[in-house]
Amino acid sequence: MKGPWFGLVSHSQVAGRGRGVARLDREDGVAEIEADPRFANLPEQLQDGLRRWPETGYLVAEGFFDAAAVAAANEEIDRLAAAGRIHQHHLDPRYMNVHREAPTVEKLAKDPRAIELMELILGRGVGLFQTIYFKLGSQQEAHSDAFHMMTEPPGFLVGMWVALEDIDEGAGPVFYLPGSHRFPYVMTEDLGVPEPPPYLIADKGDAYVRRMQSLIAESGQEPVMFTAKAGDVLFWHHNLTHGGSAVTRPGATRRSLVGHYFAADVLCYHEVTERGALMPAAFE
Numbered sequence: 001m002k003g004p005w006f007g008l009v010s011h012s013q014v015a016g017r018g019r020g021v022a023r024l025d026r027e028d029g030v031a032e033i034e035a036d037p038r039f040a041n042l043p044e045q046l047q048d049g050l051r052r053w054p055e056t057g058y059l060v061a062e063g064f065f066d067a068a069a070v071a072a073a074n075e076e077i078d079r080l081a082a083a084g085r086i087h088q089h090h091l092d093p094r095y096m097n098v099h100r101e102a103p104t105v106e107k108l109a110k111d112p113r114a115i116e117l118m119e120l121i122l123g124r125g126v127g128l129f130q131t132i133y134f135k136l137g138s139q140q141e142a143h144s145d146a147f148h149m150m151t152e153p154p155g156f157l158v159g160m161w162v163a164l165e166d167i168d169e170g171a172g173p174v175f176y177l178p179g180s181h182r183f184p185y186v187m188t189e190d191l192g193v194p195e196p197p198p199y200l201i202a203d204k205g206d207a208y209v210r211r212m213q214s215l216i217a218e219s220g221q222e223p224v225m226f227t228a229k230a231g232d233v234l235f236w237h238h239n240l241t242h243g244g245s246a247v248t249r250p251g252a253t254r255r256s257l258v259g260h261y262f263a264a265d266v267l268c269y270h271e272v273t274e275r276g277a278l279m280p281a282a283f284e
Contacts, residue, residue, distance in 0.1 A: 008201070008274040009267075011150060011187040018153035018267060022238075023123030024053045025155050033120055042117075049235075050120065057181030057237035059117070060226075064233040065108060070164050072104040074255060077133060086133075093136040098257075105131065108162055109259045117235065118158040118261050125264040126158065129277065137172020137254040138244035142212050142223075146185050146239045149260055150271040154185055156263035157238040163228035164256055170249025174234065174242060174256075175223035181237035183215050187271055201274055208272075216241065 023029045030051055033039055039047065049059035077095075080086045080102055086095050099106040109131050118126045129149065145159055167173050184190070191207040225245060226234055236242060247254070262268045268277035 009269045009276055010274045011152075011185075011271055012189050014152045014267060014269075018151070020124075020153055020156075020266075022121070022155040022263070024050070024121050029054060029123075032123070036120060038116060038120060046117065050117075053121065053237070056178045057240040058176060058178065059235040061117075061233040061235070062229070063231050064113070065111070065162060065231040067231065069104070069108060070230050073102065073108055073257070074164055076102045076104045088135075092140075093134055093138060095133040095135075097131055098133040099128075099131045105133070105257060108257060109160075114160055114233070114235075114259075115261075118160070121158055121235070122156055122263045124156070124266075126261040127264065129157075129260045129262050129268070131260075132258040134256045134258070135253055137247040137252070139172055139246055140244040141209050142175075142177075142216060142241050142243040143208070144180075144183070144186065144212070144239045144241055145236075145260060146271070147187070147208060148270060148272050149262070149277060150185075150187075150269055151238070151262060152267040152269075155238050156266045157268075158261050159236045159238075159240075159242075160259045160261065161226075161234040161236070162257040162259075163230055163232045165230050165253065167226075167228050167254055167256070168249075168252075169225055169227055169245075170247070171252035171254040172245050172247035173228070173254065174226045175245045176226065176234070176236060176240055176242040177216065177219070177221045177223055180216075180219065180221065180241035181239045183219070183239065183241060185239055186211050186215070188274070204272060212241065 033050055085101055086098050088095055099109045109128055149157055151157055161174055191204055193202040193204055193207050196202045
């Protein structure tokens with residue numbers, strides 16, 4: 001792709017230039033994963049989840065992290081917040097990249113078992129791009145990670161959401177739509193937004209929300225609430241529709257950690273801002 005180093009990058013510019021399909025997006029993906037020597041060593045719960053991934057687009061790993069690991073992460077996060085070393089985002093209840101300050105959080109985010117699962121799913125090595133810590137429910141609109149963190153070729157990202165406490169419906173749990181990873185990838189050209197001046201970005205937020213709501217309505221699907229226990233993990237496909245449900249119990253917390261992981265050897269960029277994704281140490 002030609003252009004100045006400060007130029008924009010978007011789906012309309014790069015679509016079709018990449019090569020390859022994520023392993024479990026291929027018709028032979030399940031057979032290939034079952035033949036992988038690592039698959040036989042997984043617990044039955046995870047084997048079954050991987051087999052269902054092509055249809056569901058997600059995998060639930062109950063009790064993936066033990067109570068001690070979760071407690072250590074919570075204690076360190078609270079200590080860092082009290083010391084002013086980590087800060088909540090000024091617009092919403094998220095703390096970005098806490099793992100850079102908290103070794104206990106980094107240990108969760110880079111757990112070898114989790115990395116292995118994601119490598120089995122994608123059929124390539126993976127690297128951590130970012131983490132997000134939530135003390136409160138995000139209440140985020142339904143979305144796909146692909147609009148925010150896109151790859152060329154598509155499909156080469158996995159999300160991992162970790163419950164850091166027991167979460168009930170009043171706390172605003174994560175919701176997801178099973179099978180929605182097969183919705184069309186929603187990109188800028190699908191939104192009907194006006195073309196901006198050179199080197200400026202169109203305002204896409206409202207148009208994106210409307211398009212996602214339309215896809216959900218057309219599908220007739222109902223969201224599933226992930227009322228998790230501390231240590232449970234939800235892995236999801238690059239294009240799975242998910243979000244944060246409403247917090248209906250005043251004062252409720254929803255301690256959780258999200259990690260986003262890109263595959264190796266793909267172009268990574270942000271469709272929403274049309275900028276490249278910077279990952280200087282993701283694969284070290």
